[in-house]
Amino acid sequence: MSKTSLNNKTCTCRHTARCHAKEAGKLFVWFPVEHTLKKVINSLQQCAVKYELIHDKPMLSLDCKIGQAQEIASRVGQLLTPIELKETQVLFIRGTIQPQLQDFSDIASLQQFIKFTQSDWLLEMLEKEKFTSYFQPIVSMKNTSQIYGYEALLRGIDAQGNLIPPAQIIESATEAGLLPQLDRIARLSSIAQFSRHQVSGKVFINFSPTALYDPVSCLRSTVEAINRAGISYERVVFEVVESDTPQDLEHLKAVLKYYRDAGFAIALDDIGSGYSSLNLLHQLRPDLIKLDMELTRNVHLDPYKAAITEKVLEIAQQLNILTVAEGIECIDELNWLRERGATFAQGYLIAKPSPIPVNETLATSSF
Template sequence: MDCLNCTIHKRELTFNIPKQLKSLITKEFSHDTSSYIWKENILHTSEAASNDMVDFLREMNLTSGVTFAPLHKEWSSLDTFDDYRKTSWLDELIKEKSIKMYFQPIITQTGEIYGYELLARFFDKEEAIIYPDIIFPAAKLRGRTFALDRLCRMQAVKQIKRLYGNQKAFINFIPTAIYQPEYCLRATTDLAHSLNITSDRFVFEVVETEKVDDIEHLKSILRYYKKNGFSYALDDVGSGYNTLDLLGELEPPFIKLDMAFAQGVSHSKEKQLIAKSFLEKAHSYGGLCLAEGIEDIADFHWLKHQGYELFQGYLFGKPLPDPLIDKKINIGQF
């Protein structure tokens, strides 16, 4: 069984067409019957052919009641078709693997580089950066989240050879982009094992933790990682109303306090209470706490004093194309 949507193929679209329009469309495009496959009022066609049909319906002012859906996606109004069509560039980017991984250091209380979060940066044909806040919404609209998430994971895993000693690689993944872990993650785990690196140096990081609705599905993914010897982390902890309960259920080896609660924590009683509550929960089962988004040395000192073990943020280093040469950051310079 293959992982659904993990690779790029020619895109098929499905249209729900009002019955009164079926004969009109069939007649208009009778010269190309192979591109238009009907099942009652449901039309299956290629993306290229759908462009012509949608343009025709718009010209005739007949778009009312017509909906479309990419493979395995929900029905959408034709009002969003242009937005979908404009994201076609994404297919080529994924095919060509136009991606580089950037390294942001994660340090201990004393400044040793514990590992790096590997962050994806994408590039267009002119080598201009396309940032994640552009590309991931485009992938969601186009139904390419699965393929994009897989590409990022695979490219990130390969970078572990560039790290020193036992430094860990923190690698993001989107739980909703994984249907069944034994199929969707097989290539990732096979690649990691082939590198002859101890599995516990890989930390797979759940992003958008607060948006996870299917906790049982998330548990199945984490069990798969654990079975294969990998570690895992919950990202953006604190941003969801039920995150504290989630920690108790999942007991992740690493939790990452959301930057919204780390920044300014040294002088905010409210943020201090939140930071302490997650620290206590993590320590109750032996987890490590990582504070992200650190930009102020006062916040670092407060969190360190409370017992936070790991830190990440612009204060210690921005994401860069290469790991740092030094294995330790001089905290005394700040």
């Protein structure tokens, strides 16, 4: 992915100024309250850092030498509480020019700015598209030798060719404001690699609703990639993570409507990991739900988990929603979920994620 595509506002946010935060320029900092401003000014005075106070707003302007913007931002960040870090906003402009109207779309929270300037490794991975996809099979609960589909799982590749786990990548991308770019690359990688392996069954593709600004423009490249790969739409299931859903449900509904209108299926992922699962079932009405591993792990031993999971499965059956039980690691979990009507199974007991989708899994008779 080129720097041009990184700055493409159509599907991603602009990072032009922050990409050059290690150069010389001017750093503007807006503070939520006077108390925060005074705390920062005291620290800057002790360090003999020159600044200009903008009196009509709690704001500072600082002329920064090469690399100084990153240094000052980190120093200021150490003074602030987590709330202040999120509420304080910054804008970095290269050189000595004053900010123009288009520059204000680069304004970010101080927390995001600091994380971004520490994300060189992630920026390099995004620009060079150093990612791959692993695939974990989803099988019929009644007969685990029957593969229903595969979940595509993101992996990063470092400079030495080693795999980077997804949690580290997603956390860094979220904190640095790079989730839209990462989310898009993950979707395209999943589609391209699934097509390359030419396996049957469905492909489950994760996406973050918070990474999408406008469903039509942001998802156009995804649909185009599916068309190029020759994958029929009924074989594609888009997963939205229940714990990652935005507070703006209308936006999420618009995203899912775009997928549904095109003929794709929708899965609500990680049911049980968030706090509003039943409300989301009503609001989003997915084709499938995936039970989070925190519910399925040792469900046969925990009466609280068992009661909740049993009720979720009962509701899904009444609403004709297919269910996928994730994180299954032992035969007792599988049997308990099978007896209570779960539709599909996924987990290490069945198969671990692999770069090449497996064609065979353990047969029911082996259990």
